Amino acid sequence: MGDSSKHGPHKHGSGNLKVAFLLNFSFTIIEFIGGIWTNSIAILSDAVHDLGDSISLGLAWYFDRLSKRGNTPVDTYGYARYSLLGGLITAIVLIAGIGYIVWNASQRLLDPEDVDTTGMIVLAVIGVVFNGAAVLRVRKGSSLTEKVVSWHLLEDTLGWIAVLIGAAVMTFWDLPWVDPALSIGISLFVLWNVVRNLRKIMRVFMQRTPAKFDVPAFERAVRDLPGVVDIHDTRSWSIDGETHVLTAHVVVRTDALPDQVTKIKERVLECIDDDAFEDVTIEIEYGLLK
Structure with missing residues (x-):
């Protein structure tokens, strides 16, 4: 999703x-x-x-x-x-x-x-x-x-x-x-x-990651969120140098409820400068806690 x-x-x-x-x-x-x-x-x-x-x-x-x-x-x-x-x-x-x-x-x-x-x-x-x-x-x-x-x-x-x-x-x-x-x-x-x-x-x-967006720091912050198992395939690029695009696959526990998933998405968005991104797409996957 x-x-x-x-x-x-x-x-x-x-x-x-x-x-x-x-x-x-x-x-x-x-x-x-x-x-x-x-x-x-x-x-x-x-x-x-x-x-x-x-x-x-x-x-x-x-x-x-x-x-x-x-x-x-x-x-x-x-x-x-x-x-x-x-x-x-x-x-x-x-x-x-x-x-x-x-x-x-x-x-x-x-x-x-x-x-x-x-x-x-x-x-x-x-x-x-x-x-x-x-x-x-x-x-x-x-x-x-x-x-x-x-x-x-x-x-x-x-x-x-x-x-x-x-x-x-x-x-x-x-x-x-x-x-x-x-x-x-x-x-x-x-x-x-x-x-x-x-x-x-x-x-x-060349669609490089926006200079002010730190992908490793973003992924560390997401992994520390309650209920998150992992994050992978993070992709970020800029449309015109000012507005950016971000996609990521976030893995949550298999027993996560819909309202918990919604809360995780909200917290993931809090890990970025929301105003700098034209589009943010978070793909949710279910997996076991390692």
Whole structure:
């Protein structure tokens, strides 16, 4: 006999992602215009990078909206994991973009070029405002997709802060290498954090046990319950990194009465963080006390 516990739907951040996408895409258009206005190949290159960012943000927003659909006979857990797919694509695009930026910045270190510092300062201020607003909006969310996207946008914000600082420095001193040096440092910092979140996403895709759920400790607690003979075949995985699934086979005494079995199930559920699990199924078996 089994027991399944179902909890309310997880709230996703499609509203946050929508705002982030619109802000990023709007600023990408401004970048293209500003790059032509300042005759800056660096800004035009970053505009191409931000266009890729906008595409990945749009995908993340679409997949997150798709994840809100209900269960179907084919997708019995619904579409929650689609939000992770958006986060995965975003992370891959971001890593590729960072590689592109680091490569171009390295070339600039070897062969520094003069830039229009006044135009850079104007665009940098606008960039900090747009991207900073997007970061603040997305960082309010808690899903893995929003975490990856927040680092995605933080890269752009810090990048424009670097442009602002570099332009200010180059306004007073002839140090054209400052801008590419700052870009490389910030890109490596953001890359480290993106890889950390990418590892979390892959952990969910591989259906590993949720990081905060200790299976051996759970099984020890269940075995100590009155009337429990043993527990086996404990399986736990995460749907989207926030809501989890748990199944287990609990062996009780052969003479256990129905009301005793019901009480055992209640105590088993008390051994877990009930709010973190989307579904909990306890299969009851009868066996002799060893």
